[in-house]
Amino acid sequence: MIFLLHMKPVIVSGIQPTGKLHLGNYLGALKHFVELQNSGEYTCYFFIADLHSITTDFSAKEKREQIMEVALDYLAAGLTEPSIIFQQSAISAHSELTWLLNTITPFGELRRMTQFKDKSEDMPENTNVGLFDYPVLMAADILLYDTKFVPVGDDQLQHLELTRTLARKFNTKFGKIFYEPKPLMTSVPRLMSLDDPKKKMSKSRPAGCVFIDDGPSVIRKKVMSAVTDSESTIAYDAEKRPAVANLLELYSAMSSQKISDIVKEYKGKGYADFKKGLAEVIIAELAPLQQKKKELMKDLPAVEAVLRLGAAAAREVAEEKLLMAKRKMGLEE
Ligand code: AMP
Ligand code: TRP
Numbered sequence: 001m002i003f004l005l006h007m008k009p010v011i012v013s014g015i016q017p018t019g020k021l022h023l024g025n026y027l028g029a030l031k032h033f034v035e036l037q038n039s040g041e042y043t044c045y046f047f048i049a050d051l052h053s054i055t056t057d058f059s060a061k062e063k064r065e066q067i068m069e070v071a072l073d074y075l076a077a078g079l080t081e082p083s084i085i086f087q088q089s090a091i092s093a094h095s096e097l098t099w100l101l102n103t104i105t106p107f108g109e110l111r112r113m114t115q116f117k118d119k120s121e122d123m124p125e126n127t128n129v130g131l132f133d134y135p136v137l138m139a140a141d142i143l144l145y146d147t148k149f150v151p152v153g154d155d156q157l158q159h160l161e162l163t164r165t166l167a168r169k170f171n172t173k174f175g176k177i178f179y180e181p182k183p184l185m186t187s188v189p190r191l192m193s194l195d196d197p198k199k200k201m202s203k204s205r206p207a208g209c210v211f212i213d214d215g216p217s218v219i220r221k222k223v224m225s226a227v228t229d230s231e232s233t234i235a236y237d238a239e240k241r242p243a244v245a246n247l248l249e250l251y252s253a254m255s256s257q258k259i260s261d262i263v264k265e266y267k268g269k270g271y272a273d274f275k276k277g278l279a280e281v282i283i284a285e286l287a288p289l290q291q292k293k294k295e296l297m298k299d300l301p302a303v304e305a306v307l308r309l310g311a312a313a314a315r316e317v318a319e320e321k322l323l324m325a326k327r328k329m330g331l332e333e
Contacts, residue, residue, distance in 0.1 A: 007043065008041060008042050008043045009041070009042050009043070009148040009149060010042065010043045010044075010045065010145050010146050010147045010148055010149075011036055011042045011043070011044045011045070011147065011148070011149045011150070011151060011184070012044075012045045012046075012047075012141060012142050012145050012147040012150060012181075013029065013033060013045075013046055013047075013150055013151045013152060014046065014047040014048065014049035014052070014088060014141060015029060015030070015048065015049060015070055015073075015074075016048075016049045016050075016052050016053040016070075017048050017049070017050055017053050017063070017066035017067045017069060017070045018053045018056065018058070018066060018203055019066065019069075019203050020069070020203070020211040020212070020213055021070070021073050021211065021212050022201050022202075022203065022209040022210060022211050022212065023191055023201060023209070023210045023211075023212065023250065023254075023282070024153065024188075024190075024191040024200060024201035024202070024209075025153075025212075026077075026212050027186060027188040027191055027250070027253045027254075028152070028153030028154075028185075028186055028188060028189055028190070028191060029151060029152060029153060029186075030073065030074070030077050030212075031077065031186070031253075032151045032184070032186045033046055033074075033077070033079060033083075033151060034077050034078040034079060036149075036151060036184070037078075037079060037080075037083045038078070042149070043082075043084075044079075044082075044083040044084065045083070045084045045086075045145050045147075045314060046074060046079055046083055046084070046085050047085070047086050047087065047088045047141070047310075047314070048067050048070045048071060048074075048086070048087045048088060048307075049088050049141070050063070050067055050087055050088050050089045051088050051089050051094065051095065051137060052088070052134055052137060052138065053066070054130065055119075055128060055130040055131040055134050056119065056123065056126070056131070057123060057126055067087060068300060068303065068304075071085070071087075071303050071304075071306070071307055072293050072296050072297060072303060073212065073289075073293070075292070075296055075303060075306065076289045076290075076292040076293035076296055077289055084310045084313045084314050085306055085307065085310040086307055086310035086311040086313075086314045087307050087311060088141065090307070090308075090311040090315070091311060091314055091315050091318050093140075093144055093315070093318035093319050093321070093322040094137065094140050094141055094144065094318065095137070095140075096322055097140035097143065097144055097318075097321075097322050097325060098133065098136050098137045098139075098140040100325055100326070100329060101136050101139055101140055101143075101166050101170070102133065102136055104166060104169050104170060104173065105136050105162075105166060109162060109165070110132055110133070110135060110136070110162075111132075113134075113135055113158055113159070113162070114158055115134070115135075115155065115158070115159070116131060116132055116134065116135075119131055120132075122204070134159075135158075135159040135162045135163075136162075136166070138156075138159050138163065139159075139162060139163040139166045139167075142160075142163050142181050143163065143166070143167055143178045143179075143181075143321070144317070144318040144321045144322065145314075145317055145318065145321070146178075146179050146321070147179060147181045148179060148181060148182065149181060149182055149183070149184045150163075150181050150182070150183055150184065151183075151184040151185070151186075152183055152184075152185070153185070153186075153189050153190060154185060154189040154190045155190070155200065156183070157183055160181065160182075160183050163180075163181060164180040164181065166178075167179065167180045167181075168180060170325070170328075174325075174328040174329055175328045177321070177324045177325060177328060186253070187249070187252070187253060188249055188250070188253045191246065191249070191250060192208075192242065192243075192246040193205060193207075193208025193209070194208045194209070194210065194222060194223070194225075194226040194227070195207050195208040195225075195226070195227055196208055196227065197227065197242040197243040197245075197246050198242070210222050210223070210282060212286055212289060212290075213290065213293070214286075215290075216279075216283045219279050219282050219283050219286075220276075220279045220283075223275050223278050223279040223282065224272075224275050224276075224279070226243070226247060226275065227243050228243050228244055228247070228271050229241050229243055229244060231244075232270055232271065234248070234262075234263055234266040234267070234269065234271075234274050235263060236248050236259050236260075236263060247274070247275075247278060248262060248263070250278065250282075251274075251277070251278045251281060254278075254281045254282050254285045255281040255284075255285070265277075
């Protein structure tokens with residue numbers, strides 16, 4: 001078995017630069033990235049999934065800004081050395097391994113992907129081959145780095161399962177060079193929309209989102225108008241009272257308080273008090289990130305330098321793994 005030399009288990013994850021990040025991205029992914037990095041137990045690669053982001057409608061004029069926006073969010077949230085932070089498209093091995101993996105990917109598996117079905121329904125006029133192939137690119141992102149764990153929200157589990165299938169298939173067919181990665185999820189793997197607890201919080205439905213850049217007055221307004229239900233007590237019941245349960249999960253994750261303690265705190269109080277409290281914990285949790293982002297924005301060349309350094313480090317690892325794959329397939333000596 002040939003693996004690259006890594007001292008610690010490797011973590012890889014990415015976020016698409018498609019607009020402002022919301023609290024679902026923050027609690028399902030970004031905050032977790034920072035915790036995993038700070039545990040010191042992993043070698044971490046965090047990238048900006050720009051190649052994935054161009055599979056949905058976009059404006060070339062805005063793309064660069066969106067890429068810098070995710071870079072700023074990463075750094076403002078606390079990602080830093082020794083984590084390797086880079087832009088996906090800077091490393092051509094991601095695209096190249098995608099092609100190699102394409103040749104062992106069953107067409108039927110991709111056709112079954114929920115995200116593909118949803119997105120192609122949303123944009124029938126732009127159901128492009130890249131959108132179809134999206135999960136294979138994601139598999140390449142992961143397999144290039146001998147990844148053990150992938151921190152993502154639960155909407156990515158199906159893609160991760162495909163990654164494991166492709167690793168297994170390649171290993172069996174050509175020789176063992178890929179690890180089968182496992183997902184790592186937070187306590188909030190699926191934050192629901194504030195205006196509809198049946199739908200997940202998503203950039204495509206901004207009305208139900210709190211964005212991590214939102215200021216205090218916007219946050220207060222959005223939280224005060226979040227849907228609840230016809231009862232009046234604050235209690236956790238995910239089945240019968242999903243809207244209030246979602247707000248309690250959000251409160252708990254943003255304040256690091258246990259749900260049972262929050263319920264106790266609001267015993268005998270109504271939705272208005274609870275929502276006021278929730279807005280304040282969101283504001284307090286986001287304030288340091290927003291402050292740091294403002295400072296980072298004053299020196300964008302420094303942010304670009306982080307990405308360049310990250311790309312140089314990631315490229316070395318990725319190219320070595322790609323070469324192994326090509327050798328196993330008989331394309332290289
Ligand atoms: P994306 O913006 O689609 O690249 O997503 C970035 C990360 O955020 C992925 O790990 C997603 O699984 C995660 N994510 C997106 N929406 C939510 C949500 N509503 N709740 C929890 N995690 C989410
Ligand atoms: N598909 C992921 C999303 O939409 C983003 C992503 C691309 C990713 N490549 C990845 C996440 C590799 C983890 C690992 O959220």
